[in-house]
Amino acid sequence: MSVYEKLQALNITLPAVAAPAAAYVMYAQSGNTVYLSGHLSKKDGKIWVGQLGKDITTEEAKLAARGIAVDLIATLQAACGGDLLRVKRVVKLMSLVNSTPDFTEQHLVTNGASELIGEVFGEQGKHARSAFGVAQLPLGACVEIEMIAEIE
Amino acid sequence: MSVYEKLQALNITLPAVAAPAAAYVMYAQSGNTVYLSGHLSKKDGKIWVGQLGKDITTEEAKLAARGIAVDLIATLQAACGGDLLRVKRVVKLMSLVNSTPDFTEQHLVTNGASELIGEVFGEQGKHARSAFGVAQLPLGACVEIEMIAEIE
Amino acid sequence: MSVYEKLQALNITLPAVAAPAAAYVMYAQSGNTVYLSGHLSKKDGKIWVGQLGKDITTEEAKLAARGIAVDLIATLQAACGGDLLRVKRVVKLMSLVNSTPDFTEQHLVTNGASELIGEVFGEQGKHARSAFGVAQLPLGACVEIEMIAEIE
Numbered sequence: 333m334s335v336y337e338k339l340q341a342l343n344i345t346l347p348a349v350a351a352p353a354a355a356y357v358m359y360a361q362s363g364n365t366v367y368l369s370g371h372l373s374k375k376d377g378k379i380w381v382g383q384l385g386k387d388i389t390t391e392e393a394k395l396a397a398r399g400i401a402v403d404l405i406a407t408l409q410a411a412c413g414g415d416l417l418r419v420k421r422v423v424k425l426m427s428l429v430n431s432t433p434d435f436t437e438q439h440l441v442t443n444g445a446s447e448l449i450g451e452v453f454g455e456q457g458k459h460a461r462s463a464f465g466v467a468q469l470p471l472g473a474c475v476e477i478e479m480i481a482e483i484e
Numbered sequence: 485m486s487v488y489e490k491l492q493a494l495n496i497t498l499p500a501v502a503a504p505a506a507a508y509v510m511y512a513q514s515g516n517t518v519y520l521s522g523h524l525s526k527k528d529g530k531i532w533v534g535q536l537g538k539d540i541t542t543e544e545a546k547l548a549a550r551g552i553a554v555d556l557i558a559t560l561q562a563a564c565g566g567d568l569l570r571v572k573r574v575v576k577l578m579s580l581v582n583s584t585p586d587f588t589e590q591h592l593v594t595n596g597a598s599e600l601i602g603e604v605f606g607e608q609g610k611h612a613r614s615a616f617g618v619a620q621l622p623l624g625a626c627v628e629i630e631m632i633a634e635i636e
Numbered sequence: 637m638s639v640y641e642k643l644q645a646l647n648i649t650l651p652a653v654a655a656p657a658a659a660y661v662m663y664a665q666s667g668n669t670v671y672l673s674g675h676l677s678k679k680d681g682k683i684w685v686g687q688l689g690k691d692i693t694t695e696e697a698k699l700a701a702r703g704i705a706v707d708l709i710a711t712l713q714a715a716c717g718g719d720l721l722r723v724k725r726v727v728k729l730m731s732l733v734n735s736t737p738d739f740t741e742q743h744l745v746t747n748g749a750s751e752l753i754g755e756v757f758g759e760q761g762k763h764a765r766s767a768f769g770v771a772q773l774p775l776g777a778c779v780e781i782e783m784i785a786e787i788e
Binding site: 352354355356357358359360362363367368369370383426428432433466467468469470471472476478 | 515516517537572573575576577583584585586587588589590591592594595598599602610611612613614615616617618619632634
Binding site: 520620 | 689
């Protein structure tokens with residue numbers, strides 16, 4: 333199955349590319365490498381607010397991370413001029429989880445994004461990753477994830 | 485206007501490249517990509533200390549971020565063998581804002597750097613970006629920013 | 637001395653490559669660039685838990701960072717198909733130090749990794765770096781470090 337068939341099988345419709353929250357762009361390309369900006373967690377089009385260990389659960393934030401992965405794929409599609417088949421590899425994710433000083437499941441939260449990317453891209457979705465707990469995020473988002481991808 | 489004319493119009497004199505605070509170098513090049521180390525906020529040559537949400541305001545830290553951008557441009561100039569006209573693109577910033585657990589304006593702080601880079605580099609300054617709140621920074625700095633750039 | 641002679645002189649035996657804690661891979665290559673996932677601090681094969689400023693000292697965490705560097709070199713060797721002589725340059729480290737809001741020696745902790753890489757790789761080990769304090773890390777680890785390297 334192609335990436336688009338997989339998205340359809342997962343019943344995922346890619347959203348419009350999000351507008352940056354400030355003075356930057358959502359992605360920048362250098363050679364064959366595309367750097368995607370940190371994407372913030374959203375629910376019903378608004379920032380999905382919360383801090384792990386305080387007012388949102390690991391399972392909820394895992395869903396938030398999955399939603400960010402969908403948004404990242406939408407941005408990646410834009411970076412590919414509309415054609416995700418040009419993606420050669422999802423290379424790396426960096427996942428920032430809004431955490432109290434005693435929450436230690438950032439890896440489980442981030443799996444929400446990593447697993448979706450694995451489902452959609454298969455072998456080409458196998459990525460390196462760093463996940464860690466941050467003190468806070470812009471606008472109070474519970475998760476922020478950035479991506480590096482290689483395109484043809 | 486060239487980058488140098490814009491710096492002059494903004495009345496910016498590039499400083500000497502900062503010395504690293506520890507066992508690393510201020511930039512490393514791989515192919516056409518230059519990775520700049522995290523640069524710490526400074527005021528009058530000393531570390532600009534502070535934590536957002538506690539003892540420094542968003543506006544002050546935005547100025548600190550702008551100052552870091554000037555330092556990053558100085559380091560980038562060194563990476564280009566002294567000639568900023570070799571910069572093809574500022575690709576990405578990662579901005580670490582020293583934050584209490586309830587400060588949520590990391591994007592506004594970081595705009596201090598992003599806006600200056602936009603003013604100086606124009607189209608070539610349009611960069612991807614991640615900004616987030618960290619628990620603390622080396623030497624108590626209020627902001628730390630790293631950059632990835634493409635050079636010719 | 638070659639990298640392997642230096643490792644021997646330092647009495648370092650590279651471990652087996654660690655298994656990822658979740659749904660990702662330990663490294664991904666794009667062109668000549670290898671991105672290594674964030675590696676967590678370990679002691680006697682288990683996660684080395686602790687938070688700087690609370691229950692672990694700078695000196696202890698510096699040793700933890702040194703241990704992570706050994707693990708990163710082992711992963712880098714795997715990425716090189718078993719031959720570290722293919723490493724052209726260690727380009728960049730990102731070091732996440734599990735910190736209370738008042739701990740400001742993340743750079744000294746991270747030197748444990750940077751210094752070892754300098755000893756082993758010499759000129760080719762001179763890397764850019766960002767180090768900062770995070771609110772928490774997966775499984776409570778005291779340090780997490782990721783690496784970007786260029787290989788031939």
